[in-house]
Amino acid sequence: MARLKTPVGPDDHAQGPVDAPVTLVEYGDYECPHCGHAYPIVKALQQEFGNALRFVFRNFPLREMHPHAEAAAEAAEFAATHERFWEMHDAIFENQRRLSESTLVELGKRYGLDGNALRSALAGGAFAERVAHDFSGGVRSGVNGTPTFFLNGMRHDGDFEQETLAGAIRAAMHAEKSTRSGT
């Protein structure tokens, strides 16, 4: 079974406690409709599991297929350097059907990001390396499409409907509990 090769660390974008029993990592593409489908599901899982769940998002833009995916990923990384990653991440998914550079700039402005600085970061590929780093780690971890989820480092091979993921999270939580209590 495929395992996450790049452990979750301080450079990751994460929501939820560092010591949560379950960490859910998503490799996603902002222009992928399946990731768009998963977006509210992840939100619902975060609601359901609260502090028991940490969520990490990593970039896996399918550039050949989705012409705006790379720019969207870089725009979210730009936002991250201004402490606005999750706002931008959410806004991009919520506007997934009208992605373009001007949409990204418009969304950035909502969160006080400088439009010109964002445009020049995109034009100069200032965050391309960061995105490529995520992508390459994903490939080596067995990411096999978007979205690909990992639960406590193991690739989730089922579908990503809410009940399926919730069941997998509960199973991971149970396994983690046994490990932590040494039984």
Added chain:
Amino acid sequence: MSHILAPGTPAPDFTLPVTPDQKLSLSELRGQPVVLAFYPADWSPVCGDQMALYNEIMPEFRRFNAEVLGISVDGVWCHAAFAHDRKLHFPLLADFEPKGAVARVYGAYREADGITERALFVIDKAGIIRWSYCSPVAVNPGADGILEALEQLPQ
């Protein structure tokens, strides 16, 4: 699941259509590593299916000077339309007539379903299989195993 050819086996040569008017033989690629990826069918209804994924990571394969060949029992015109739609930058081979003949030789044919397994082979520049893997047909195997195998090939 089928018993696919194991590492250490010389990769059986074959000649298959790669476009409506061109054929490709495995032996033409001697001298460079080859990734031979059997997959069940064109047009699986997901983003980032197996072939689309390989397409995205062509730069990683090129670092090893590796040639990637997709292979299924779909016909050349079907492959042509699929490759065009997904903008694939590597060849798809049509194991169409006699159906699945090459897949059978590699142990990668699903008799009951009439399609090939998701079976991967990394072949070295001398034409010897160095790594092979058969994934459950519903699970896209990704590319991590292929890249590890390419890394371990002697240069």
